[in-house]
Amino acid sequence: MKLVGFMDAAYQRTAPGRKLKTGKRNLIFNLEDLADQIGEKPSRAEVERLVPRDKNQLDLLISSQPGKKHARLWGYITSLAAECATAPLILPFRDYAGLELRRGTIIFQDTSDNSGCHVKNYAESHPDSHSKSHSEIQAASHVGERMTGGKILVQGRAGDYLGQEMKGGGIIASGCRDYAFRNMRGGYGVVRGDAGKFAGLCNCCGRIAVLGSCKERAGWLMSGGSLHVRGDCGEYLGILMSGGRITVTGKAGRRAGWRRKGGSIKAASYGPESAEDLLELG
Amino acid sequence: MDPNQRKISWNWADVWNRSRENWHWPLLPQPRMGISEAEGRGEFPFPNYRITVDQKTLDCGPDYLESLFDHLIVHYIYCPRSLEGAGLLALAALKGLEKPDPQRARCLVNVFTDIVVDSFRLERSSADEEKVLLGWKRLARQGDLAPLDRVVLGFLRDYWGANLPSCPRPEVDLLERIFSPGIRERSLWQRQCRQTAKILEPFLPGILGRGQIRCLEILNGSAKDAPLSYAAGLDVSQFEEVLAVLGLKSDLGGLKRWYRDQSYSIKIQERPRSRRESYPSAPVKWRLTDPVSELDHAYSLSLSPRLIPGVTTYKRGTEIGAMAPVGTAVPDLLVVLDSSRSMQGPKMGTKTHKATLAAFKACWFAHSKGAEVAAINFSEKYISAPWTRNLDLVENVLVEYFSTRTHIPGKAIRELAEERPGCLIICITDTHIQNLYQEWDDIKKASEAGDFVLFCIDQAYRDRHVEEALASLGRVYYINCLEDLVSLVVEVAGRAYCGESFISLE
Numbered sequence: 001m002k003l004v005g006f007m008d009a010a011y012q013r014t015a016p017g018r019k020l021k022t023g024k025r026n027l028i029f030n031l032e033d034l035a036d037q038i039g040e041k042p043s044r045a046e047v048e049r050l051v052p053r054d055k056n057q058l059d060l061l062i063s064s065q066p067g068k069k070h071a072r073l074w075g076y077i078t079s080l081a082a083e084c085a086t087a088p089l090i091l092p093f094r095d096y097a098g099l100e101l102r103r104g105t106i107i108f109q110d111t112s113d114n115s116g117c118h119v120k121n122y123a124e125s126h127p128d129s130h131s132k133s134h135s136e137i138q139a140a141s142h143v144g145e146r147m148t149g150g151k152i153l154v155q156g157r158a159g160d161y162l163g164q165e166m167k168g169g170g171i172i173a174s175g176c177r178d179y180a181f182r183n184m185r186g187g188y189g190v191v192r193g194d195a196g197k198f199a200g201l202c203n204c205c206g207r208i209a210v211l212g213s214c215k216e217r218a219g220w221l222m223s224g225g226s227l228h229v230r231g232d233c234g235e236y237l238g239i240l241m242s243g244g245r246i247t248v249t250g251k252a253g254r255r256a257g258w259r260r261k262g263g264s265i266k267a268a269s270y271g272p273e274s275a276e277d278l279l280e281l282g
Numbered sequence: 283m284d285p286n287q288r289k290i291s292w293n294w295a296d297v298w299n300r301s302r303e304n305w306h307w308p309l310l311p312q313p314r315m316g317i318s319e320a321e322g323r324g325e326f327p328f329p330n331y332r333i334t335v336d337q338k339t340l341d342c343g344p345d346y347l348e349s350l351f352d353h354l355i356v357h358y359i360y361c362p363r364s365l366e367g368a369g370l371l372a373l374a375a376l377k378g379l380e381k382p383d384p385q386r387a388r389c390l391v392n393v394f395t396d397i398v399v400d401s402f403r404l405e406r407s408s409a410d411e412e413k414v415l416l417g418w419k420r421l422a423r424q425g426d427l428a429p430l431d432r433v434v435l436g437f438l439r440d441y442w443g444a445n446l447p448s449c450p451r452p453e454v455d456l457l458e459r460i461f462s463p464g465i466r467e468r469s470l471w472q473r474q475c476r477q478t479a480k481i482l483e484p485f486l487p488g489i490l491g492r493g494q495i496r497c498l499e500i501l502n503g504s505a506k507d508a509p510l511s512y513a514a515g516l517d518v519s520q521f522e523e524v525l526a527v528l529g530l531k532s533d534l535g536g537l538k539r540w541y542r543d544q545s546y547s548i549k550i551q552e553r554p555r556s557r558r559e560s561y562p563s564a565p566v567k568w569r570l571t572d573p574v575s576e577l578d579h580a581y582s583l584s585l586s587p588r589l590i591p592g593v594t595t596y597k598r599g600t601e602i603g604a605m606a607p608v609g610t611a612v613p614d615l616l617v618v619l620d621s622s623r624s625m626q627g628p629k630m631g632t633k634t635h636k637a638t639l640a641a642f643k644a645c646w647f648a649h650s651k652g653a654e655v656a657a658i659n660f661s662e663k664y665i666s667a668p669w670t671r672n673l674d675l676v677e678n679v680l681v682e683y684f685s686t687r688t689h690i691p692g693k694a695i696r697e698l699a700e701e702r703p704g705c706l707i708i709c710i711t712d713t714h715i716q717n718l719y720q721e722w723d724d725i726k727k728a729s730e731a732g733d734f735v736l737f738c739i740d741q742a743y744r745d746r747h748v749e750e751a752l753a754s755l756g757r758v759y760y761i762n763c764l765e766d767l768v769s770l771v772v773e774v775a776g777r778a779y780c781g782e783s784f785i786s787l788e
Contacts, residue, residue, distance in 0.1 A: 017407045020441065023462035025470070029477050036473065060459075 026052055031061060031070040031077075040069060044100045047076040053084050066094065075099030075142070082106045082150060093140045093156060101147040101169060108143065108154045144171045147187070160196070163189045166206070178215075181208050184225060197234070200227045203244065216253065219246045222263060238265045249281070294335060297344050301351035304410075308359050310501065313351075333501070346420065349413035353399060357496040361398040361471070362391070365499035365508045365528065371395065372495065372527035373512065373520070374472040378479030384526035389491035390479040391527065393434060396490065397478075398465045404442060415444055421489065422447050430488030433457070456481050494529050505530055513543035517630045537628060538681045545643040548768065550776050558604055566599040567592060613778055614669060614702040615648035615655050616732065617641045618695055619680055620711035622661040622688040624740070633739050634683060636764050637710040640737075640771035641680050644708055647772070649673050651779040656698050662686035666694055669701060688714050692721025692728070699728040706778045707732045707756075708771060712740040718748065729755040735774050737761060 028034045028051060038046045051057065058081040066074035075096025082089045082104035091097060093108040141159035144152045148168040157175035167185040175193030182198065184206040191199075194212035201217070204224040216234030219227045222241040229246075235253035238246050241263045248267035257265050257275030266279045298313055316334035333354060339347060362368035371394065375387040400418070403410045421427075422435055436449020437457040460477045463470055499505040505528070513521055521543075522536040530536075568577045569592045576597040579589075586594035619641050626632035645655050649671070657676045658666040661684030667676045688711070699707055707728060718725075728734065734756030752758050757774075761767045 017405045017411055020401060020405055020464065021462075022464035025463045025467055027459075027463050029460055029473065032480075033473055033477065036476070 024052070024054070024057075028057065028061060030064040031066050031073050032064075034061065034073055035070055041072060042076075044076055044079075047073065048080065051077065051080060053080065055081075055084065058084065062091065068095075071095040071142075072099060075145070078106060079104075079147075088153075093143075093154070095140050095159070096142045096145060097140060098144045098147055098150075098152045099142070101144065101150045101152065103150045103169075105151045105153070108140070108152070108156065141177075143173075144169075147171075157193065162191075163187075175212070181206070184208065194231070195229075200225070203227065213250065214248075219244070219265075222246070233267070235271065237267070238263065241265075247281075293344065294340060294347055297347045298351055301348055301355055304352060305355045305359060308355055310355065310358055342420070345413070346416060349417045352403060352410070352413060353396075353417065354496065356399045356403055357395060358498050358501060360402055361395050361465075362495065362497050365497050365505055366510060366512075367468075367471075368495045368497040368500075368528055369510050369524050370472055370512060371475045372524045373516070374476040375479040376520075376523055376527065378476035379483050380480075381483075382523065384523060386483065386486050387479065387523075387527045388495060388529070389486060389488075390482055391475065391495055392491040392493065393430070393482060394471075394475045394478045395495070397434070397438070397461065398471070400438075401442070401461070401465045415442075415446075418444070418446055424489065426489070428485070428488035430482060430485035431490050433482065433485055434488075434490055437461075453481050453485075495527070497528075500528070500530075509546040510539075510543045511547055513540055514547050516540075518628055538677050541638050541642045541681060542646075542677065544639055545646060548639075548643050548772060550643075550647055550772055558602060560600040560602045563599045563601045565596040568595040568597040572597060611704075612648075612651050612653045613733065614653045614705040615645065615775070615778075616695070616698050616702070616705050616707045617645060617655070617657045617676070617680065618690075618707065618709040618711075619657065619659050620661070620688060620690075621659050621683045621685070622712070622714065623685045624688065624712050624714050625683075627685060628681070628683055631764070633712055633764060636767045637737075637739065638680055640768045641708070641710060642677065643768070644771050644775040645673060645676050645680070647775050648706075648779060653779070654702070656702075658691060658694055658698070659684075660689065660691050662689050664689075664691040664694060666691075666698070669698070687716055688712075689717045690715050690721050690725065692717075692724030696724040696728040696731070699731040703731050705732040706775075707734045708737070708774065709734070710737045710739070710767070710771065712738070714740065718751070722751070725755065733757075733778070735759070737767060737771060739764065739767060 034050065038050055051061070058077060061077045062074070062081055071094065074094060076099050078091055078097050079099055079101040082098065083102055085104055088105040088107050090107045090109050097108060098106050142161045142164060143154060143158050144163045144166055145161060146165045146167070147163070150169045152171045154171070154173035158173045158177065160177045160179050161182060162173055162176040162180040163171045163184065164179065164181070165183045165185065166181065166187050168187045170188045172190045172192065176191050176195050178196035178198050179201060180191065180195050180199045181189045181203060182201040184200065184203045186206045188207045191210045191212065195210045195214045197215040197217055198220055199210060199214050199218040200208050200222055201220045203219065203222045206225045208225070208227045210229045210231070213231030214229050214233045217236045217239055218229065218233050219238040219241055220236070222238065223243040226245045229248045229250070232250035233248045233252045235255050236258055237248065237252045237256040238260055239258045240260070242261040243263045245263060246265045251269045252267040252271060252274065254271030255273045256267065256270045257278050260275055264279065266281050268281050270278060295312065302308060302310070311333065313333035313335050316336060339350065362371050368391070371391045372387055375390045376382045379386060400414045404414045418435065418438060421431065432447065432449045433451055433453050435446045436451065436454045438444060439446040439448055440454060440458055441461055457478065460474050460481070494500065499508040516524070518537055518540045521540045525531055525536045525539065565578065565581055577595055578597050582589055582594055582596045585596070589595055619637060621634060625634040625637065628634050628638065645657070648655055654669045654671055655673065655676045656667055656669045657679040658664055659679050659682050663684065665679050665682060667679040670676065695707070699705060736752055736755060736758045738752070738758060739761045759770050761770065
């Protein structure tokens with residue numbers, strides 16, 4: 001007697017039942033479920049280890065509402081999704097989007113802009129994402145933080161800490177608030193409009209171009225890289241800088257180059273109490 | 283008894299046996315006839331005995347009854363099965379709820395376990411599938427279905443592919459996603475239960491999910507004593523909520539159980555010290571170089587009529603080896619616990635928490651070794667438990683928290699210590715004792731009567747004079763890190779009751 005027959009006889013097996021349809025066992029239901037397993041502030045490696053690189057799974061997690069609690073997790077998921085995607089990924093604009101991005105392209109679409117983008121994107125398949133208010137779009141901070149590659153296009157005004165600690169890749173935004181490209185180590189950042197305070201704070205490598213104007217203390221403690229501003233700059237431009245290049249096509253505010261130890265500052269004109277060894281553009 | 287009822291009871295007893303046979307004769311007590319919970323309290327007098335069938339259920343016929351019994355049996359043998367499993371699901375449901383409430387959590391745990399149990403039965407065999415669907419179709423026919431029931435029925439229709447009423451709500455799809463990995467993976471149950479609770483919370487209440495959570499310990503009446511290992515990871519309020527979901531709220535609000543269940547996970551690995559001694563072995567030759575006193579005349583002469591040294595002379599040989607430890611008297615244990623305000627109260631990680639946990643474990647260990655235990659819990663006033671073998675009594679004293687000033691009751695300690703000379707006195711305090719010198723004589727006498735071990739928690743407030751004074755009492759441990767307190771207390775208790783010991787915290 002075969003083992004199967006023996007077991008059937010022993011357990012008086014009747015007609016076998018049907019198997020229910022089952023999906024993947026490692027499915028993560030939502031961001032809360034993910035946070036339960038790895039905590040609310042995990043590293044990228046931990047997220048990578050747990051989240052399968054499956055389009056449906058990533059879409060499911062991106063469509064969850066992260067709130068403030070799971071913003072970092074959501075940011076990591078957007079990066080993983082962009083790295084897996086073959087086409088640019090279009091996403092709703094939220095905090096920590098593109099966190100530690102390595103490759104791929106993410107477009108954060110402004111809802112007011114109906115430009116003809118034909119790529120297959122998240123926003124098309126999730127109409128809820130278009131219903132975000134403009135104020136929410138503007139409030140998204142930490143976009144592209146610690147990214148090492150890839151591109152991020154922000155079709156709207158970014159919040160604080162745009163491209164903070166980025167080491168590679170590039171970010172193009174229509175505008176940004178304070179602390180843009182803080183502690184930048186590489187890559188490039190383009191702000192097509194105005195930037196807030198402290199742009200390029202502690203920047204030691206990489207290139208920043210602001211096509212509009214900057215508020216005060218741009219290039220503060222800068223030790224390398226370049227900052228180009230097409231408009232005007234607020235006061236204390238390049239304060240305490242020790243390296244790198246700052247070029248301002250417009251006017252610099254007062255006390256430009258205050259306590260500067262190195263690097264170069266060029267501007268069309270300077271306000272009062274500026275350092276003496278600054279260059280004026282012809 | 284009414285003859286009609288007797289006839290019916292014979293029938294349903296057969297059905298029960300058939301159900302048990304279907305599930306390979308699980309060891310469950312026979313159901314009893316009673317009034318349904320909706321109508322009133324069951325006739326059966328014990329509240330822990332939950333398998334009660336009422337007349338209304340019997341009227342539904344033997345097929346439905348068999349399905350019901352199968353369903354109940356699978357609850358007891360599969361999901362949630364044990365109190366531990368039920369507690370984990372309760373915790374998950376509480377986490378999933380926006381407004382955590384024991385009643386709602388219990389209801390949602392029941393709904394979740396019902397889905398798991400019936401999906402499991404459905405997959406088992408086609409006969410089981412028929413029985414499962416019989417019960418759900420009967421529910422679907424009821425006129426007073428609540429939104430919760432409709433959503434669950436709609437989900438089961440899609441999940442099982444069964445002929446049940448559909449429900450167009452988006453929550454049905456969400457539930458399908460939650461159960462898409464299947465129901466057989468136990469490690470997923472907590473996550474699935476939490477998400478189920480989150481999805482179904484807005485639809486509460488309904489017909490589904492009523493009644494107690496079904497698990498073996500509650501059925502067998504041992505739920506009060508079954509340890510819940512996850513207590514160590516929960517704050518007391520969370521733990522009480524879980525107990526409330528399980529319907530196990532005790533008079534002391536779960537605090538005693540919280541400490542007790544945590545102490546279960548602290549293991550004391552015993553290493554009794556074996557003694558090495560010589561013992562007599564087989565006779566060996568006595569030679570002229572051996573002492574004359576070792577010569578065994580009687581034995582040698584029994585083997586030969588003449589004693590020829592080194593030839594017919596024998597002595598008793600001895601060997602040295604490990605012997606079983608000598609049975610020693612077990613010292614009784616007196617625990618003196620500070621519950622003043624500076625001990626911070628019974629919250630996770632506070633001095634009170636660690637001190638009480640250590641005291642619980644020490645008491646339990648001494649008790650298990652046959653010692654009698656006494657306890658004093660003091661602040662500005664004090665309460666005490668006399669020398670007893672009743673651990674409950676001692677634990678009731680230990681869990682009290684007075685939260686006033688620190689006045690050590692020297693006289694009470696001395697009286698208890700003098701009742702049991704040689705007892706082990708474990709005193710845990712943060713040494714902000716305001717009446718130390720007034721009570722000094724009594725404390726000194728108590729330390730002379732027993733083995734006094736003092737654990738001073740607050741290192742920052744160490745006073746040189748107090749330190750010198752305390753050192754004369756006996757052993758004093760200054761605890762820099764609160765985590766060490768439990769280890770040290772257990773170490774001391776372990777050493778007193780089983781020689782060498784070391785502990786492992788899991």
